[in-house]
Amino acid sequence: MIRTDILIIGSGIGALSVASELCKYNKKITIITKGLRKACNSSLAQGGISVALSDEDDYHWHYEDTMVAGCNINDADAVMKLVSTAPQVILDFINTGMIFDKDSTGNLAFGREGAHRLNRIIHAGGDRTGLRVVEQLLRNITTNVNIVQNEMALDLRVNNSKCSGAITRSFKTGEISYYQADYTILATGGIGQLYPSTSNDITITGDGMAMAYRAGCKLKNLEFIQFHPTMLTINGKAYGLVSEAVRGAGGILVSDKGEKIMEKIHPQKDLAPRDVVAREVYARYLKGEKIFLDISDIDNFREKFPTVTEICEEHGVNVDDKMIPVAPGAHFHMGGVEATPEGVTNIDGLYAVGEVACTGVHGANRLASNSLLEGLVFGKLLADHIVKTPRKAEEFEDKIPESKLDRLPEKQEIQKQMMEFVGIVRHTGKIHTIIDWFEKFVPDKNFGKLDIINTDNEKLEIYNMLTAGWLIAKAAESRKESIGAHYIVED
Numbered sequence: 001m002i003r004t005d006i007l008i009i010g011s012g013i014g015a016l017s018v019a020s021e022l023c024k025y026n027k028k029i030t031i032i033t034k035g036l037r038k039a040c041n042s043s044l045a046q047g048g049i050s051v052a053l054s055d056e057d058d059y060h061w062h063y064e065d066t067m068v069a070g071c072n073i074n075d076a077d078a079v080m081k082l083v084s085t086a087p088q089v090i091l092d093f094i095n096t097g098m099i100f101d102k103d104s105t106g107n108l109a110f111g112r113e114g115a116h117r118l119n120r121i122i123h124a125g126g127d128r129t130g131l132r133v134v135e136q137l138l139r140n141i142t143t144n145v146n147i148v149q150n151e152m153a154l155d156l157r158v159n160n161s162k163c164s165g166a167i168t169r170s171f172k173t174g175e176i177s178y179y180q181a182d183y184t185i186l187a188t189g190g191i192g193q194l195y196p197s198t199s200n201d202i203t204i205t206g207d208g209m210a211m212a213y214r215a216g217c218k219l220k221n222l223e224f225i226q227f228h229p230t231m232l233t234i235n236g237k238a239y240g241l242v243s244e245a246v247r248g249a250g251g252i253l254v255s256d257k258g259e260k261i262m263e264k265i266h267p268q269k270d271l272a273p274r275d276v277v278a279r280e281v282y283a284r285y286l287k288g289e290k291i292f293l294d295i296s297d298i299d300n301f302r303e304k305f306p307t308v309t310e311i312c313e314e315h316g317v318n319v320d321d322k323m324i325p326v327a328p329g330a331h332f333h334m335g336g337v338e339a340t341p342e343g344v345t346n347i348d349g350l351y352a353v354g355e356v357a358c359t360g361v362h363g364a365n366r367l368a369s370n371s372l373l374e375g376l377v378f379g380k381l382l383a384d385h386i387v388k389t390p391r392k393a394e395e396f397e398d399k400i401p402e403s404k405l406d407r408l409p410e411k412q413e414i415q416k417q418m419m420e421f422v423g424i425v426r427h428t429g430k431i432h433t434i435i436d437w438f439e440k441f442v443p444d445k446n447f448g449k450l451d452i453i454n455t456d457n458e459k460l461e462i463y464n465m466l467t468a469g470w471l472i473a474k475a476a477e478s479r480k481e482s483i484g485a486h487y488i489v490e491d
């Protein structure tokens, strides 16, 4: 048994925000991550952080924009906590040495993204914000934080609704570890790899949500999956995100006939809410039209968007030609493990932060650049909560069930089915097809616990994808109206 005060599963901004606060209290902290420590969605985030810090802004407006984007089904108190705490958290973060981009007068430069009423997004290194934030948080954590790489959490250790840690297995050696922790934090990100095109890291296969479900956690709003309208896409294959900040800086979506496709669709045109833009791009894409982001009006594109430039050029698209081929891809899960802004779940000792958590801040559709913010702010609130809440993990013997898996689908098959039945548009009469499809692969139709010790990491990832997909499809089937990212067609 490996003893640690705090076990954090995942290594993105939520995880590092908690760790960088708690390490001040001399706690023993262990972070386990499936890949290398910077391999997470946060490192790939290009957009930035939205925060009402400019002289023209007011956090009440940030609150209103967040609620409108979320179709007003957001948890209003959680949104208010996020936007009102954000300015101080960001200023404190800057004081630790974080450098955000400045304008020509030396003040913070504020960029624009969809559904924000004014320029409110701060960036670092142009479109390298997520990576720069991760790097700064890594610098801020001290030696009592042990980051264990290439290790997968197999299951949470839960007895009588009390969590005492997790069981893990190394990808390299196959060694199984039993962690005993007073506080266990899920920070595993979302579910992007359940879809064929995604902006998410390769490790993001819905493990946190599936483990939480097996542990008896309440889950919420699972049907709400945000598709980003502009992934660099060549011959149907996605190669990475082309940030919405590109449209914020003047990029325009055009068809292969030169038509500005958002012109007649929404008053905010290219900066309309993400679900609206994604649906329009996707509808045309399905008709066989090629869609491009026309960047002719953006000066110094390479300097402003080094990551987008790099991704394009790695895949043979010259940004000097001013046309980037795009199509939508799965980007962010608004739903997840039901949690308060402090990360508290219905399981004692188990917490959730970042995309895996559903605190209700995003409602039915997340406002752009609110997710890095959520990780930073709610990560800090979770750390404060832990400091004020003494807890000792219970000792118990883990019971591993005997249930085994035999025939499993390939990951690509799951991705194809998810896009078809619970993708950008959902056909009410057909969602049941995918629920039945999932169930035929497993002996236990409720996707319960299984013999994780004798199921290898690859198979367990597939089981987690099936579990997460099944839960999403069931949530989509029971939400009978179109709202935000859940768009249905009755047939």
Ligand code: SIN
Pocket (backbone or CB within 6 Å): 045, 046, 047, 048, 242, 243, 244, 245, 331, 367, 368, 369, 370, 371
């Ligand atoms: C983007 O850069 O377009 C993504 C920003 C976000 O999802 O918040």
